[in-house]
Amino acid sequence: MQSMPEETIEIFPGEVFADVTEFDSSIRQLLPYYDEMLGAIARCLPTDASRILELGCGTGELSLKVMECCPSAQLVGIDYSPRMITFVRSKIESAGYAHRWRGVEMDFGEWANNQGSEAGTGFDAVVSSLAIHHLSDEMKLKLFGQIRQTLNPGGIFWNADPVLPESPQLSEFYQKAREEWCNSHGTTLEDVRSKMGRSETHGYSHHDQLATLDAHLQMLKTAGFESVAVPWKYYGLAVFGGWVDMKSG
Numbered sequence: 001m002q003s004m005p006e007e008t009i010e011i012f013p014g015e016v017f018a019d020v021t022e023f024d025s026s027i028r029q030l031l032p033y034y035d036e037m038l039g040a041i042a043r044c045l046p047t048d049a050s051r052i053l054e055l056g057c058g059t060g061e062l063s064l065k066v067m068e069c070c071p072s073a074q075l076v077g078i079d080y081s082p083r084m085i086t087f088v089r090s091k092i093e094s095a096g097y098a099h100r101w102r103g104v105e106m107d108f109g110e111w112a113n114n115q116g117s118e119a120g121t122g123f124d125a126v127v128s129s130l131a132i133h134h135l136s137d138e139m140k141l142k143l144f145g146q147i148r149q150t151l152n153p154g155g156i157f158w159n160a161d162p163v164l165p166e167s168p169q170l171s172e173f174y175q176k177a178r179e180e181w182c183n184s185h186g187t188t189l190e191d192v193r194s195k196m197g198r199s200e201t202h203g204y205s206h207h208d209q210l211a212t213l214d215a216h217l218q219m220l221k222t223a224g225f226e227s228v229a230v231p232w233k234y235y236g237l238a239v240f241g242g243w244v245d246m247k248s249g
């Protein structure tokens with residue numbers, strides 16, 4: 001999510017930390033209100049959703065929250081990282097949700113290009129956190145279009161991601177908020193970043209490709225979402241998305 005020391009271990013964009021077992025604790029030091037942000041996605045889903053797709057499921061922290069909030073939902077989680085898929089599978093099994101979860105090792109950029117049907121179609125909701133910002137804006141738009149196509153009438157899409165500050169001054173303020181968060185959790189941004197891996201482009205994902213919140217909302221509208229909204233925001237982090245009208249095809 002930021003530049004990192006050269007000598008660190010090579011990882012895929014989005015895996016963030018060199019050691020996958022450190023992800024759950026370190027991400028909570030790195031990102032202010034990580035649990036609240038993911039919780040906002042889960043809370044803004046219809047509790048009776050029966051088919052949900054998650055893009056970039058990582059270690060499954062959002063998956064678990066979504067399955068708790070939507071007790072009858074079957075969840076398909078896509079991630080291109082074999083390490084993440086192995087890790088999340090054992091977590092889901094330990095939580096007793098294996099019968100409601102299916103992991104698919106795939107690049108969601110391929111899915112956006114209609115090249116991966118393994119994930120299925122006809123979802124009541126699509127969710128994602130901290131993953132889509134690795135795509136170029138051109139691919140974000142394609143992905144939003146594919147999400148729109150895959151949603152059932154009345155379906156909903158929520159994404160939590162860092163957004164591009166609208167000015168250099170705001171960028172400083174947002175950075176300060178991150179630093180203060182780390183300090184209030186007994187560490188520093190530098191220390192947390194020292195646990196990160198080094199990532200090159202992999203598949204469709206690159207280093208951070210941030211867009212402003214406004215640009216994201218425009219892309220969602222261009223992709224065909226009738227309604228868009230921002231249910232949660234904290235400085236440079238936001239939960240945003242849209243939904244499909246009940247009458248839409």
Ligand SMILES: C[S@@+](CC[C@H](N)C(=O)[O-])C[C@H]1O[C@@H](n2cnc3c(N)ncnc32)[C@H](O)[C@@H]1O
Pocket residue numbers: 012013014015016027038055056057058059060061062078079080081084106107108109128129130131134203204205
């Ligand atoms: C920062 S992690 C977030 C995981 C989880 N959603 C969370 O909020 O804790 C981002 C995940 O997205 C995955 N990812 C990034 N780009 C991807 C792509 N193009 N296709 C599939 N997975 C991708 C990474 O492997 C990683 O597991």
